[in-house]
Amino acid sequence: MNLTTFYLAVAGLILAPLLGGLVAGVDRVVTARLQSRMGPPLMQPFYDVGKLWSKVIPPASNWQGLFVRWALVASLASDVLLAAGADVLMCFFVQAASASFVALGAFCGSSPYSKLGAQRELFQLLAYEPVFLVAILCMAKVSGAFDAYSFMNASAQPLLFKMPLIVPGLLFVVLVKLRKSPFDISASHHMHQEVVRGVYTDYAGRDFALLEIAHWADVVVVLWICSFLWATSVVSMVATAAVFLFAALVIDNVSARLTWRHMLKVVAPISLVLATANLLWLYME
Amino acid sequence: MLDAYIGVLVLWPLVAGIACLVLRSPGLRSALVLATGAALAVGALGVATQAPFIANPGFLSSETALHIAEGASIVLPAYFLVRGLMAKHALVSVLAIAQLALAAYGIMGMPAPAATQNAVSCDGLSLALVLVVSFAGSLICIFALPYMKHHEEHLHLKVSKQPGFFLILLAFLGFMNGLAMSNDLRVFAAFFEATTLCSFLLIGHDKTEEANKSAFRALWMNILGGIFLHGGILLIQKQSGMVDLQQVVNPAMWAGASMLPVALLALAGCVKAAQMPFQTWLLGAMVAPTPVSALLHSSTMVKVGVFVCLRLAPVMQGTTTGRVLTLVGAFTFFATSALALGQSNAKKVLAYSTMANLGLIIACAGIGTPVAVAAGIVLLVIHAATKGLLFLCVGDMEQTVGSRDLEDLRGIVAISPVTALAAAAGAMAMILPPLGMLVGKWAALEAAAASPVSMVLMALGSALGVVCWVRFAGTIMSGKSIESRNAHSSALTSTPILALLAGAVGLGMAAPWLNALLIPGAGFATALAGGWGLLPSLFVLAMLAWIIGMKSLSRQSSVQLSSPYIGGLPSAEKGTYIGPLGRNWALSEGNEYAIEIFGESKLSKFAGVLAGALLLALVGGAII
């Protein structure tokens, strides 16, 4: 590891959560505008986290603080790994570990809603993880290696032209990771939610603030990996991420009643089949 | 010195086992089992310092070994035949006759192959298996001491059956060590049959109707595996006139030759490793007492199957047989992971997950590249420790609660915290980076780059595994506080559990070094492209997370907890809410198993047919 990698890693550690918070702000403003509302200020997510941090509340379980902190470290670690140009597959696994910690903490909670949320969270994990993995495998096939820098310098031509069929899959992942759909997982800020706040029900106060930061870091990882599709320059990467974000917001606003069973039985298989077809196609060439 | 180590590893367990049978005193038995554990540990470490080596110990020359093996190859099928006829089990009888015929043909009908120079050979792969058997196996045998006492109290037996039980258990360790180090294919086959015998006797140990049925099912399937093995060995003899393992696994020998024998040996491995569609014998084997499940059916005996495949990996690399075997393994990994998700029986979850991980190792063997084989060996070793730990924990929790259903184990962390936390940690060790199982899975995925379909199957299986294990750990940890009463537990129960926990986590952390240790010389060739190098920094991160998390835990462990959020209706009594009529109503919880998708009834048949077709393709592809 040389010094440049180290600087990049530190930059990833600091910038990724900030960027994630900004993305969350943009998300809320754009969603409001799509519904012809004015929406909150852009900095609203930071105020929310600040407020949660300053709230003192007894935990619902002795274990939750532990799992929240592990989730936060794992989420930030996945950002750092990407920034340092490490193995994208490992970055994905670290990020999945964060999701498992969140679910585990919810299992330890005392509210039945929290446990219900944990169950559904796991099925959500089951739905998007394979698609996401296959999408990464497609990128790795074209770039010939698994590290992030190879993905970014894969070819003069954007990766998108070689893997159009993974786009629906990635969109699905973004949608899930933004915690928008399906509505009966219900962990978003949206009004269209079914049960309390699912996996987040028992987290509160400071733990919840940390979890929110972990969520921001997650969103950045996912959008970052999406942006590899058009990695010819920094501007094009940011633009790609923005396109994915906006597309996800639009889809979310027109499909507000997607349920988790529908997701597991219809959306996930279709997007997985498409992504697999793309992978096989890359091998045929 | 080396001869002594080998003697200790192979013969001492048998001697100790016979001593257990003859001297029926429980105290002596405990001492013998503990002594065997110590002896095996010394022997394994002694062998490890010398590996890789080939040897011809004075007390067990290749001729003597061969004579014993030839005897066993007649005696064991004959015994199976007798048992089959006594139980009027047609399938067992017919298969045993077939095997007897093969053995007789091998001894009399075939020209003698070139004599094997050395009886013993031990390389990284053998060493991996020896270490697993000697350490994990011994710990499980020690755990069996209090477990079996409790088990027999529960059954109200008049005459203890433990002497015989421990004879088989200990002898089995010796057979496994012999199998790992034997250099002559015929000797290897004899040990293979001996493990089948141990498995049959131990599954049927409780003599209930269900146990009997499961034992015979395991027997006929494993005899079938034995027939494939013998057939493969006879074909190798016919093709090349050789039975020396070191020469047989040399890719140069197979240039232009038919791959059918290799396919048959791999098929035998698949049966022994309970790959689909042969998964039913391993599921049935779960009726046996838990130490048996832990020792034979997750940590060691089923590893014989993947051991065979990993042995043949250099030969299979880049061949059709290898590619099909990769698919077979990856498919089992996927299908059994899905089946595990629909299970609420904790032991069945473990059984399915065992098959899944064995499938992953077999897929690695099919790929055959050095990276893949390294991943396979790392998985083999760490899976043994982790799964052994999980089995012991489930066994202990089952004796505490009286049920092995996951729903009954909900929140058991409040009743027996040590075991429950060890089980949760074991479950997490199956899936978390940077621990060994995940590292192995990761390396396998990257090594499978030549086989896109296997990669997709592995991706699916990996996600299914994550869900299964998080739910397993979550259910155990569910909704109780830290302080609690302590359940009965003896040092002989908790020591193996804690030792295996340390092993599972420690080995998991040590995966890259383990890799270098077991495959010396090839260290650089086996490294992933910039891969293993990533792990040390991940360990630093994991340590950091551990420290931060523990600080928070110590802060939160003493605080007053909030009342549960139940729509404003929590009652003062724990686990209840104020419901209709102003009364307290009990809250009941349950996991979602999504039976309509992952249920056994439909999925097993469907996946079994597909897997059967793949196995046919394995043999068919080799013939063409």
Next chain:
Amino acid sequence: MSFLKTSQIKSPWLMHFDCGSCNGCDIETLACLTPVYDVERFGIINVGNPRHADVLVVTGTVNPRNAQILKNIYSQMPDPKLVIAVGACGCSGGVFRDAPNVLGGVDKVIPVDVYVPGCPAKPEAIMDAVVTGLGKLKGILEAS
């Protein structure tokens, strides 16, 4: 004021509890979330969980059955917290205050910070009440 104190005022998450309202005030409360009124401008989010809430908006009269629930929900909210009683019933029990099964307004059970009169209360009035409550909170935070 520090960032943490500012953010407490800029991010009031609101929980709505219907104690026994005729649904008139409830509909007006929910109307605040629609594009016409859009309370999200003030960072207000309607949450369903007292553990996440800062402001408890209560509509309707309190009766012996739901008084315990109201108390539980209030106690599960983290400090500092605001309570807003919406509508004539929430404020005082309204026309039902003499009914045998009615205890009266919300303040019979938990301390109320802001009262919103009206039958039903108008969305503008409800939003004004939240902003007034936040002013009160600001005073408390500045004093601390």
